[in-house]
Amino acid sequence: MITLRKATAEDASAVADVWLRSFNAALPTVVRPHSDDEVRDHFREFVVPRQDTWVAEAGGALVGVMVLHGELLSQLHLAPDWRGRGLGDRFVQLAKELSPQGLNLWTFQINKPAHRFHERHGFVAVEYTDGSDNEEREPDVRYVWKP
Template identity: 75%
Template sequence: MVRPDARAAADVWLRSYDAALPTVTRPRSDDAVRDYFRDAVVPLRETWVAEAVGGGGIVGVMVLDGATLSQLCLDPRWRGRGIGDRFVGLAKERGPEGLTLWTFQVNKPAHRFHERRGFVAVEFTHGSANEEREPDVRYVWRP
């Protein structure tokens, strides 16, 4: 992904986060999230996007950091259309030895999504290691 797309990817992340996690306070402002995507995510991690056909812009983002699926975000209007499935399939192709990911414990739809795709919850924490200080869960997928 080229850096100009970083802002659009960050905006998808922001919309996804706000829709999926209304009770979780974000520790970074919108502009700080955009800067993070521009300066750290896009140049340093394997970043994939889904674009709407016909010029509708970026509607999904997946970020891989080695064997970690660090971000999987969809514009809320684009959920349920198979984009998440395609992203997870791609992640499994890119990480055939296995993958890990973290999600917040309150994000039950994410738990169901990942469990249906073969991920297993292996660790629950009180959130002391994440910026939000929100209890989270680590999932692992093994082929």
């Protein structure tokens, strides 16, 4: 059974680990500007305590994370072995319930599976950039969902 719940301070390390595993599996060619330890610090000190952070828990382990910042769906990451099992669908449905006026998100242009996923959920690509405004310097795309 998979449970979606708000993250707690005690979840921060596991949340960061899910993010790291997901990012490394989905985007192996994207250079991360921060070390694993810096990522863990960021989740512990900023993301989990200050943003609307949700986790998916299965069998006592965290297997997914979603972070909302107002209408921005800023993070949606799943443990690699949990992709394609409907968990991302559940997170997007929750995000839409929590932000019924609409959502937007950024993803890298190279991440074609994410494009297909978000488009399947009604998101529309509205802006493409050369990546000069993100830390990775990776071309990205902004998606918007309106009810």
